[in-house]
Amino acid sequence: MRIAILGVGLIGGSVGLAARDGCESPEIVGFGxxxxxxxxxxxxxxxxxxxxxxAEALDGAGACFCCGPVGALPEQIADVLELxxxxxxxxxxxxxxxxxxxxIHDERFVGGHPIAGAETAGVEHARADLFRGAVWYLTPxxxxxxxxxxxxxxxVVAFGALPVAIDAxxxxxxxxxxxxxxxxxxxxxxxxxxxxxxxxxxxxxxVGPSFxxxxxxxxxxxxxxxxxxxxxREAIAEQIEAxxxxxSDVAATLRAGDAGAxxxxxxxxxDCRRRLLEADxxxxxxxxxxxxxxxxxxxxxxxxxxxxxxxxxxVDLALAPAxxxxxxxxxxxxxxxxxxxxxxxxxxxxxxxVAAP
Amino acid sequence: MRIAILGVGLIGGSVGLAARDGCESPEIVGFGxxxxxxxxxxxxxxxxxxxxxxAEALDGAGACFCCGPVGALPEQIADVLELxxxxxxxxxxxxxxxxxxxxIHDERFVGGHPIAGAETAGVEHARADLFRGAVWYLTPxxxxxxxxxxxxxxxVVAFGALPVAIDAxxxxxxxxxxxxxxxxxxxxxxxxxxxxxxxxxxxxxxVGPSFxxxxxxxxxxxxxxxxxxxxxREAIAEQIEAxxxxxSDVAATLRAGDAGAxxxxxxxxxDCRRRLLEADxxxxxxxxxxxxxxxxxxxxxxxxxxxxxxxxxxVDLALAPAxxxxxxxxxxxxxxxxxxxxxxxxxxxxxxxVAAP
Numbered sequence: 001m002r003i004a005i006l007g008v009g010l011i012g013g014s015v016g017l018a019a020r021d022g023c024e025s026p027e028i029v030g031f032g033x034x035x036x037x038x039x040x041x042x043x044x045x046x047x048x049x050x051x052x053x054x055a056e057a058l059d060g061a062g063a064c065f066c067c068g069p070v071g072a073l074p075e076q077i078a079d080v081l082e083l084x085x086x087x088x089x090x091x092x093x094x095x096x097x098x099x100x101x102x103x104i105h106d107e108r109f110v111g112g113h114p115i116a117g118a119e120t121a122g123v124e125h126a127r128a129d130l131f132r133g134a135v136w137y138l139t140p141x142x143x144x145x146x147x148x149x150x151x152x153x154x155x156v157v158a159f160g161a162l163p164v165a166i167d168a169x170x171x172x173x174x175x176x177x178x179x180x181x182x183x184x185x186x187x188x189x190x191x192x193x194x195x196x197x198x199x200x201x202x203x204x205x206x207v208g209p210s211f212x213x214x215x216x217x218x219x220x221x222x223x224x225x226x227x228x229x230x231x232x233r234e235a236i237a238e239q240i241e242a243x244x245x246x247x248s249d250v251a252a253t254l255r256a257g258d259a260g261a262x263x264x265x266x267x268x269x270x271d272c273r274r275r276l277l278e279a280d281x282x283x284x285x286x287x288x289x290x291x292x293x294x295x296x297x298x299x300x301x302x303x304x305x306x307x308x309x310x311x312x313x314x315v316d317l318a319l320a321p322a323x324x325x326x327x328x329x330x331x332x333x334x335x336x337x338x339x340x341x342x343x344x345x346x347x348x349x350x351x352x353x354v355a356a357p
Numbered sequence: 358m359r360i361a362i363l364g365v366g367l368i369g370g371s372v373g374l375a376a377r378d379g380c381e382s383p384e385i386v387g388f389g390x391x392x393x394x395x396x397x398x399x400x401x402x403x404x405x406x407x408x409x410x411x412a413e414a415l416d417g418a419g420a421c422f423c424c425g426p427v428g429a430l431p432e433q434i435a436d437v438l439e440l441x442x443x444x445x446x447x448x449x450x451x452x453x454x455x456x457x458x459x460x461i462h463d464e465r466f467v468g469g470h471p472i473a474g475a476e477t478a479g480v481e482h483a484r485a486d487l488f489r490g491a492v493w494y495l496t497p498x499x500x501x502x503x504x505x506x507x508x509x510x511x512x513v514v515a516f517g518a519l520p521v522a523i524d525a526x527x528x529x530x531x532x533x534x535x536x537x538x539x540x541x542x543x544x545x546x547x548x549x550x551x552x553x554x555x556x557x558x559x560x561x562x563x564v565g566p567s568f569x570x571x572x573x574x575x576x577x578x579x580x581x582x583x584x585x586x587x588x589x590r591e592a593i594a595e596q597i598e599a600x601x602x603x604x605s606d607v608a609a610t611l612r613a614g615d616a617g618a619x620x621x622x623x624x625x626x627x628d629c630r631r632r633l634l635e636a637d638x639x640x641x642x643x644x645x646x647x648x649x650x651x652x653x654x655x656x657x658x659x660x661x662x663x664x665x666x667x668x669x670x671x672v673d674l675a676l677a678p679a680x681x682x683x684x685x686x687x688x689x690x691x692x693x694x695x696x697x698x699x700x701x702x703x704x705x706x707x708x709x710x711v712a713a714p
Contacts, residue, residue, distance in 0.1 A: 122712060125649045174553060182567045182568050182571040184607055185604075186567075188604055191629050192596065192600050193633055194632055196530065196534040210536055211539050213570040213574070216567075216570050218629070219627025220623070220627075222623045226619050226623060239549065240607055243545055243546070244601040246545045246548060247541070247601040248598070248601055250545065254587075254590040254594045254597070257590060259583055263579050263583040266583060266586070268548065268576075269575045269576035270575070270579070271576065272550070272576070274576075276550055276551060
C-alpha cells in the first residue's frame with residue numbers, strides 16, 4: 001500500500017519507520033514544505049519517495065497521515081481531501097481533536113492522536129518503536145467509513161500502538177486534564193519560584209527531584225503549544241479553574257490547622273494516584289517498587305534480565321540518577337500481586353534494597 | 358570525634374556512612390526507638406555503637422544529629438540539649454526550620470536541612486554519597502556558637518555537601534515554593550485527573566511523561582508530609598494562593614482567546630525555567646541537551662566517558678526509557694557555552710541525535 005506522510009518531523013518520520021517495520025509492502029511517500037528535512041527523512045529510511053507536490057504524494061495512496069502543526073492541520077486536511085483517492089483513509093496526529101474533526105464531513109477522514117510524548121523534535125529523533133505500547137486515539141464519527149476506519153486501526157496496531165476510539169470532545173477534555181493542565185501548572189510553578197527567589201534574594205537550592213520533575217515541561221516549545229492552548233482553550237480554562245478551586249480549599253484547610261484533614265487530603269491523593277497508575281498501566285493492579293542501585297553500566301539490564309528470566313513483567317520503569325552519578329533510584333512498575341512479590345525477592349537476591357511506598 | 362545520631366533511617370544512616378567516609382576518626386553512636394533498625398544500621402556500618410539510652414549516646418559526643426520525624430524534632434532536640442556536653446554541636450535534619458529553630462536559645466544548636474531528596478525511606482537505602490553535591494541548609498542564629506557552627510560546617514563539607522547558611526524564615530518560604538508547593542500541585546492534579554476519568558467514563562491513556570513527572574510525588578508518605586504541611590502551613594498557604602491567582606489569570610487569558618498573550622506567557626515560563634536552571638546548577642549558564650539513545654547497557658557510561666575524557670562536565674542528567682525499553686531519552690545539563698558546543702560534537706560523533714529545546 002502507498003502511504004502518504006505530510007510533514008516529516010518526529011511523528012511523521014516515526015510513522016514512516018513504523019510503517020516500514022510493521023506494514024505489508026509499504027511504499028512511503030513524503031511531502032512537506034522543507035526539502036532539506038524531506039531529504040533527511042529519505043536518508044533515514046522514513047520515506048521511500050519525496051513527492052514534488054501534494055497531488056503527487058496522494059496519487060494512488062491508500063492512507064494519508066497529516067502530521068503538520070496543530071494550527072495548520074485544518075487547512076492541510078481540507079487540501080488532502082480535495083485530492084486524495086476515493087478509497088484513501090485520511091488521518092492526522094494533532095494533539096487536539098474537536099476543532100479539527102468537527103468541520104469535516106468526509107467519510108474518508110478519521111482523526112487520530114498518538115500519545116507518544118517525546119522530549120525531542122525533528123526527524124533525526126524519529127524511530128520505528130516510538131508508538132510501541134502507546135495509546136493511539138482515533139476519533140471516528142458517524143460519517144466515517146467503516147472499511148477505512150478498519151484499515152487505519154490495523155495500521156496503528158501494526159505500528160505497535162493501542163488504538164482507542166474516543167469522541168473528539170471527550171478526547172479534548174481528557175487531554176486538557178492529563179496533558180495540557182500539567183503544562184500550565186509547570187509554567188505557573190516556575191514563574192512562582194522565580195519570584196520567590198527574587199524576593200528571598202536567594203540562590204535556588206539544588207532542588208531535588210520534586211521541583212525538577214514538576215517543571216520539566218515548563219515553557220515547552222511555543223510554536224507547538226500556543227496552538228494547543230488556543231485550540232483547546234475552553235476545556236483547559238475549565239480544568240484550570242477547577243484546580244484553582246481545589247487549591248483554595250487546600251489553603252483553607254492548612255490555615256485552619258487541622259492535621260487530620262490535611263492527612264485525609266494527602267491520603268486521598270495517594271489513593272487517586274494508585275487508581276490512576278492502575279488505570280494507566282492496564283492489566284490489573286500495578287505495584288510500584290523503588291530500589292536504590294549503583295549507577296554503573298549494565299544495572300538496568302541486570303534487573304530486567306533477572307525479572308524477565310523469572311517471567312516477571314516490568315510494565316514501566318524510571319531512573320533517577322544521583323547528582324554525582326554514583327548511584328540512583330530506579331522505580332519499577334510490576335503488574336500483579338504475585339509477580340510483585342517475586343520481583344521483590346529477585347531484586348533482593350541481586351543485593352539492591354527495595355521500598356514499596 | 359564521637360558523633361551521635363538519633364534516628365537511623367535513610368538520612369540518619371546516610372549521615373553515619375558519610376561521616377565514616379569523610380570525617381577524621383569518627384566514632385558513630387546510634388540511638389532510637391527501634392532496636393531492630395539500630396541493629397540493621399550497625400550491620401550496614403552506619404553506626405559503630407548502639408547506645409542503650411539518650412544519655413549514653415551523648416556521652417562525650419562532639420556532634421549530635423537529630424534525625425527524627427519533623428513532628429518529633431522539637432521534643433527530641435530539647436531532650437538532647439538537656440543531656441549533651443557543653444561543647445557538643447547539636448543539629449537536626451528537619452525539612453522545615455522556623456518552628457524548630459525559633460524556640461531554642463541554646464548556643465550549641467544550629468538547625469540544618471540537607472536537600473537530599475530520596476524516593477526511598479529506611480536505613481537499607483542509606484548511602485555514604487547521599488549528600489554529595491547537595492545543598493545542606495544551616496540556620497544559625499545570633500545565639501549560635503561560632504566554633505560549633507564551624508565544626509558543623511566542616512562536617513557537612515566532609516559529607517560532600519554544600520553548606521548554605523539561611524535564616525529559618527527564608528528557608529521555610531523558599532521550601533514552601535520549591536518543595537512543598539510541587540507536592541500540593543501533584544496531589545491536586547491526581548485528584549482532578551481521577552475525577553476527569555470518572556466523568557469521561559474513560560481509561561487513562563498511557564499519559565506519557567508530563568503527567569507522570571508532574572504527579573510522581575502525589576500522596577507522598579503521610580506520616581512525614583502531614584508534619585511538614587502543618588509546620589509550614591502559613592507559608593504553603595500563601596504560595597498556594599499566589600499560584601491559584603496566577604492560574605485564574607491564565608484561565609482568563611485563554612478564555613479571551615488572545616494567542617499573542619498565551620505565547621508571551623509561555624515564553625516567560627521558558628525564560629523563568631532557564632533562569633532557575635542556571636541558578637540551580639551553579640557555575641554559570643547551564644545548557645540542556647536532549648538526546649535519543651538506544652536503551653542498552655553501557656550507554657550512560659559511553660556518553661559520560663566520552664564527555665569526561667574531553668573535560669566536559671555533566672552537571673546533571675536524567676533518563677527516560679521508552680515503554681518498551683528499546684530506546685530512551687537522555688537529558689544532560691552541561692555548564693558553559695563552549696563545553697556545550699563540545700558536548701554536542703562528541704555526542705554527534707557517538708551517533709546519537711541531540712536536540713537543544
